[in-house]
Amino acid sequence: MLLVVFGHALIGASTNFESTQLSRFLLIVVYGVHMPVLFVLAGGMCGRLIVQPLPSFTRHMLSRIVWPYLLWSNLLLATHFMLSEYTNRALATYAPWRILWNPPAVMWFLYVLLIALLIRRALGSAPRRIVVIAGGLFLIFPYIYEPPVPNFRFVGLFLLASTISLTDLRQVQFRYVVWICAAVAAIMIYFAWFEAREEINGYPADQFRYLPAMLISPVLIFASAKALTLKRPKSSILALLRMIGRHSMAVFVLHILFTAGTRIVLVALGADSLWFVTLTATCLGLAGPLALALLARNLRISSALGWQAN
DSSP, rough: OOOHHHHHHHHHHHHSSSSHHHHHHHHHHHHHHHHHHHHHHHHHOOHHHTTSSHHHHHHHIIIIIIHHHHHHHHHHHHHHHHTTTTSSSOOOOOOOGGGGSSSSGGGGGHHHHHHHHHHHHHTTOOOOHHHHHHHHHHHHHHHSOOOOOOOTHHHHHHHHHHTTTTTHHHOOOOHHHHHHHHHHHHHHHHHHHHHHSOOSSSTTOGGGGGHHHHHHHHHHHHHHHHHHHHHHHHHHHHHHHHHHHHHHHHHHHHHHHHHHHHHHHHHHHTTOOHHHHHHHHHHHHHHHHHHHHHHHTTOHHHHHTTOOOO
8 A cells, every 4th residue: 555655646746747767667666566466465365255145245345345436436536626727637527427437546446346356256166277267367358458447457366366365375485486576576677677768658567568567566565574574573664554554445545635635735835856746745645544544433434434444
């Protein structure tokens, strides 16, 4: 989630200031990592959910995904429309019904996650090889033919991750796997730095050559988190990451308002540094949602806002 906020802060600031090779490189790296990690985590932890009785599964989908999606998609869309004069991309009309097939801004994540969960639920107790084949097809197909839903390849990543238990993964000694992934990451970094010499067209790290990054980045993030937990279990950094994780939904749906708002205000005040705006927007994009999440918890309205703490 930290990478999500930083990435959106950087890509927003890059529209107001001249981008550099370093800023474009970081965008490719961040966008090649953050969503794969989120979908792998979601897929790896969906085991208990997908086997729940249908009424319980339905209630969970409605309260944890459908309701937050509908509520915050409309609020983000309305805010974007009202502030179109100041945003990077103007919104000509306010058509909230379009969110049923056209997720606004960052909300595509919940839209695709819901589809992934429904597909995994439909596969039920199918043999692992069937789920793996389905995951592979969903992962590769969007590179061949553009699907109607954006970033549909993450459904495939979710399905593949659902075949691996995170509990089992913690018990595996996979140091050699980490080293292999690190070697592949070095190649991906080279590609990213080379590509960052020119302006980026479209979604960063969207090309087929970055597919290996989608597969290795969760392993490297997982290994880094495990190392940090073992070496510094009481560190302040780890405590902050845990807080962000517990309130990930609030951070996810709110951060874009804080990052964009911070950028608009700073630019209006005369800020002329890409990195100052990016880092300030990142900090407030985390601090603002976390403060509101804690306030909502104290007021006992988290559920109504779709922010149940994890």
